[in-house]
Amino acid sequence: MTSDPSAAPPARVRAAVTGLGVVAPNGVGTRAWWQATLHGVSALRPARDAPVNRTPVAGEITSFVAEQHVPSRLLPQTARFTRLALAAAAEALDDAAVDPAALEEYGTGVFTASSAGGYEFGQHEMSALWRTGSDSVSAYQSFAWFYAACTGQVSIRHGLRGASGTLVTEQCGGLDAVGQARRRLGDGTRVLLAGGSDAGLCPLGWAGHLATGQVSPLGRPARAYLPFHPEASGYVPGEGAAYVVLEERVAAEERGAEVLGEVAGYAAAFDPPTGPGNLALAAGLALADAGLRADDIDAVFADASGVPALDEAEAEVIGDLFGPYGVPVAVPKTMTGRIGAGGSALDLVAALLALRDGVLPPAVHVDRPKDGWHLDLVTGAPRPVDLRAALVLARGHGGFNSAAVVVR
Amino acid sequence: MVAPGGIGTKDYWALLTGGRAATRHITFFDASTYRSRVAAEVDFDPAAAGLGVREIHRMDRSAQFAVVSAWEAVADSGLALGGLDPLRTGVSIGCAVGAATSLDQAYPLLSDEGRDWRTDTTYAVPQLYDYMVPSALAREVAWTVAAQGPVAMVSTGCTSGLDALGHAAGIIAEGSADVMLSGAAEAPVCAITAASFDAIKATTPYEGDDPSEACRPFDLTRDGFVLGEGGAILVLEEKEHARRRGAHVYAEIAGFATRGNAYHMTGLRPDGTELAAAVSAALDEAELPADAVDYVNAHGSGTRQNDVHETNALKISLGTHAYDVPVSSIKSMIGHSLGAIGSLEAAACALALEHGAIPPTANLHTPDPECDLDYVPLTARAQPLKTVLSVGSGFGGLQSALVLRKPE
Numbered sequence: 167m168t169s170d171p172s173a174a175p176p177a178r179v180r181a182a183v184t185g186l187g188v189v190a191p192n193g194v195g196t197r198a199w200w201q202a203t204l205h206g207v208s209a210l211r212p213a214r215d216a217p218v219n220r221t222p223v224a225g226e227i228t229s230f231v232a233e234q235h236v237p238s239r240l241l242p243q244t245a246r247f248t249r250l251a252l253a254a255a256a257e258a259l260d261d262a263a264v265d266p267a268a269l270e271e272y273g274t275g276v277f278t279a280s281s282a283g284g285y286e287f288g289q290h291e292m293s294a295l296w297r298t299g300s301d302s303v304s305a306y307q308s309f310a311w312f313y314a315a316c317t318g319q320v321s322i323r324h325g326l327r328g329a330s331g332t333l334v335t336e337q338c339g340g341l342d343a344v345g346q347a348r349r350r351l352g353d354g355t356r357v358l359l360a361g362g363s364d365a366g367l368c369p370l371g372w373a374g375h376l377a378t379g380q381v382s383p384l385g386r387p388a389r390a391y392l393p394f395h396p397e398a399s400g401y402v403p404g405e406g407a408a409y410v411v412l413e414e415r416v417a418a419e420e421r422g423a424e425v426l427g428e429v430a431g432y433a434a435a436f437d438p439p440t441g442p443g444n445l446a447l448a449a450g451l452a453l454a455d456a457g458l459r460a461d462d463i464d465a466v467f468a469d470a471s472g473v474p475a476l477d478e479a480e481a482e483v484i485g486d487l488f489g490p491y492g493v494p495v496a497v498p499k500t501m502t503g504r505i506g507a508g509g510s511a512l513d514l515v516a517a518l519l520a521l522r523d524g525v526l527p528p529a530v531h532v533d534r535p536k537d538g539w540h541l542d543l544v545t546g547a548p549r550p551v552d553l554r555a556a557l558v559l560a561r562g563h564g565g566f567n568s569a570a571v572v573v574r
Numbered sequence: 575m576v577a578p579g580g581i582g583t584k585d586y587w588a589l590l591t592g593g594r595a596a597t598r599h600i601t602f603f604d605a606s607t608y609r610s611r612v613a614a615e616v617d618f619d620p621a622a623a624g625l626g627v628r629e630i631h632r633m634d635r636s637a638q639f640a641v642v643s644a645w646e647a648v649a650d651s652g653l654a655l656g657g658l659d660p661l662r663t664g665v666s667i668g669c670a671v672g673a674a675t676s677l678d679q680a681y682p683l684l685s686d687e688g689r690d691w692r693t694d695t696t697y698a699v700p701q702l703y704d705y706m707v708p709s710a711l712a713r714e715v716a717w718t719v720a721a722q723g724p725v726a727m728v729s730t731g732c733t734s735g736l737d738a739l740g741h742a743a744g745i746i747a748e749g750s751a752d753v754m755l756s757g758a759a760e761a762p763v764c765a766i767t768a769a770s771f772d773a774i775k776a777t778t779p780y781e782g783d784d785p786s787e788a789c790r791p792f793d794l795t796r797d798g799f800v801l802g803e804g805g806a807i808l809v810l811e812e813k814e815h816a817r818r819r820g821a822h823v824y825a826e827i828a829g830f831a832t833r834g835n836a837y838h839m840t841g842l843r844p845d846g847t848e849l850a851a852a853v854s855a856a857l858d859e860a861e862l863p864a865d866a867v868d869y870v871n872a873h874g875s876g877t878r879q880n881d882v883h884e885t886n887a888l889k890i891s892l893g894t895h896a897y898d899v900p901v902s903s904i905k906s907m908i909g910h911s912l913g914a915i916g917s918l919e920a921a922a923c924a925l926a927l928e929h930g931a932i933p934p935t936a937n938l939h940t941p942d943p944e945c946d947l948d949y950v951p952l953t954a955r956a957q958p959l960k961t962v963l964s965v966g967s968g969f970g971g972l973q974s975a976l977v978l979r980k981p982e
Contacts, residue, residue, distance in 0.1 A: 167808050167811070167825050167978075168823050168981065215692075217693045217695045220695060275834070283706075288766075289681075292677075292678070293685060295766055296685065296687045296689075300768070301607075303769035303772070303773050304773060305774045307766070307769070307773065308770040308773065308774050308776070309839050312670060312672075312729070312969070314729055314970045317834075318731070318834075318969065321836050321972075322834075322838065325836045327836045327851075328833065329831070329832055329833075330832055330972060331737055331741070332729045333728060334669075334672075334708060334709045334712075334726070334728075335709050335712070335726050335727065349744055354855070369684075369685075369691060370685075371706065372693075373695050373698045373702055374702045374705070374706035375703060377695070377698050377703045378703045433724075433750070434723075434725070435724070436665070436713075436723065438720055439717045447722070506707075563709075565713055565716065565717075566726075
């Protein structure tokens with residue numbers, strides 16, 4: 167089969183970000199989370215609901231009251247990752263002061279990503295199936311745990327009826343959803359919500375994470391997740407959601423919206439079956455897409471795996487692109503753990519706010535990067551920097567790489 | 575192609591044009607206590623299909639379907655594996671419920687048959703994370719062709735198979751890849767999936783002796799869909815790229831659109847407004863009038879709700895031409911394989927263009943008066959075709975439409 171280029175969307179429009187929504191372990195709501203992030207407030211703690219034989223550390227959200235964010239009739243039919251998504255999406259639309267009902271009928275859409283589905287919901291229903299039989303499985307199981315649940319629920323709640331979709335690319339999902347929304351902007355779609363969410367830190371979800379062999383075995387929250395540090399021992403999973411509202415720059419300005427920044431570049435590349443990965447390729451393509459050179463980038467928000475070999479690979483990519491100590495590297499996810507598809511979306515939001523405020527958040531627990539990697543890691547305290555452009559990197563389990571460039 | 579009743583393109587097309595239904599009593603698990611006890615199962619021998627012991631061990635059944643289908647597609651395309659430029663090759667794979675079958679098998683062991691909520695990772699399979707994060711499915715296809723371009727899993731419920739193709743076409747159109755391995759796979763015939771559809775009474779309660787008549791789209795007596803499984807991968811190629819190497823072209827993707835009903839996670843508005851909007855938008859992108867459509871491959875799931883919704887959507891979008899154009903549902907033969915079916919249907923459309931033949935709607939003996947279009951009952955119809963339309967509806971309220979054209 168062939169694809170006819172004449173069916174292509176029009177030349178790329180400028181993708182302005184006009185709204186943000188965040189539910190993170192260290193803050194519910196964009197403002198609370200950003201303040202906590204600038205102050206280096208970590209939410210890592212011993213996991214609440216891990217398998218009997220393990221004691222991992224997690225970035226869990228303790229201050230999210232679903233009833234305050236999600237209509238009561240939706241509570242029985244939503245898994246936690248969808249509740250977080252509903253809260254973040256509502257905040258982003260509110261922040262953008264967009265009323266979908268006031269726009270043309272199919273002018274709004276939503277692209278979401280999650281790496282895993284609603285596994286605490288699924289575990290509950292699978293337990294019911296085994297304990298009391300198929301009759302006791304909830305009717306909502308048919309859609310609450312599946313990957314498209316957030317797209318559907320957000321679309322229904324806000325009346326978003328245009329181009330929409332769901333991507334699953336593990337940790338890259340948040341950036342990939344934003345990249346896909348950007349492709350669709352201007353294609354008859356004026357306003358797009360995009361982002362990611364992940365939760366499901368139930369025993370089944372944990373069993374999955376632990377099966378990778380890459381979760382830190384250390385039980386002390388301050389020691390478990392030390393990306394780029396000489397004593398890095400693996401990753402710590404977290405939960406959360408982050409969404410942005412994307413609009414055509416011109417249309418956003420016409421309606422007098424506050425533009426936080428632009429998603430100027432995006433690209434994805436996959437690792438070959440063996441040999442070095444393709445994070446550098448994704449980063450290079452995203453820069454080219456933005457029409458920028460490495461010199462133009464004022465900060466990098468790193469993927470920050472915490473797995474030593476993966477940290478080394480990323481340090482090398484950053485070093486090759488920017489030179490030794492060539493760019494400040496921010497790792498706010500040291501406070502939240504790795505949030506799957508929500509994690510890369512959260513980094514994108516962090517980059518946009520860093521551009522707005524001229525400040526980079528500090529990494530916590532990591533006092534220094536490994537010698538010889540020549541990384542200018544932002545640690546200890548927030549660092550004031552005049553920022554015009556930032557690069558956000560993400561890698562997803564299995565070989566996914568994505569990169570986005572945001573500009574002021 | 576891996577489909578119930580037909581593995582490989584040749585057998586698949588013979589099954590469809592023969593009007594033979596591959597639905598049968600469930601053999602994969604004991605369904606005797608279930609409301610719905612029929613499914614369209616694939617008699618699939620992974621070793622005979624060419625997979626090695628390690629691949630069989632590593633991959634969920636859905637990934638096995640995808641990889642075997644990808645081999646066939648690449649061989650058929652004439653693109654030798656060595657002839658693909660890895661950096662210009664991507665993957666876009668649809669799947670709705672991920673590795674449901676593998677999780678269904680893993681959970682009783684992890685949880686001691688549901689008695690132990692906390693689970694014990696001693697009993698976890700090593701690839702459990704791949705089962706929970708089904709982007710592993712896209713990874714397996716990427717590995718098999720060494721693709722290093724954009725790779726993603728698209729998971730939009732029952733429109734995933736169409737949306738994955740639309741996603742791939744968009745990536746080629748923007749110039750990020752020359753070749754995309756795109757399609758979908760799903761292997762959902764297991765207890766937890768069947769129980770969840772039982773709970774919403776979406777699947778047929780068929781109790782007769784001949785399960786091949788269980789799925790009866792557009793028939794007055796239809797009473798639900800039949801769960802199916804399978805996979806289809808198509809090689810999508812930028813038009814000039816295909817022309818230069820003298821490739822045989824089955825079809826061109828001329829238009830694609832998705833709309834959301836923003837109405838209900840599982841319910842459809844009877845009027846079909848949003849599906850009609852998706853059809854119109856896809857035809858607009860193809861720059862074709864409604865009366866150019868020579869055949870509609872229907873969603874035709876076999877639920878009353880869908881059949882009325884879809885019939886009305888075609889009347890709105892195609893106008894009086896809706897009464898003239900042949901419409902058929904191959905789900906009557908191969909069941910509803912959730913995320914996979916859209917790609918199996920798109921493949922059937924490409925084959926229909928190739929062979930000038932329309933597969934029938936099996937089991938349509940007593941037309942529903944509310945469904946008054948030409949549904950091509952029982953037997954295939956020879957007819958030269960130039961433009962075909964494939965439509966799908968999914969949980970979450972998404973409606974998708976794909977327009978395929980015979981190459982000039």
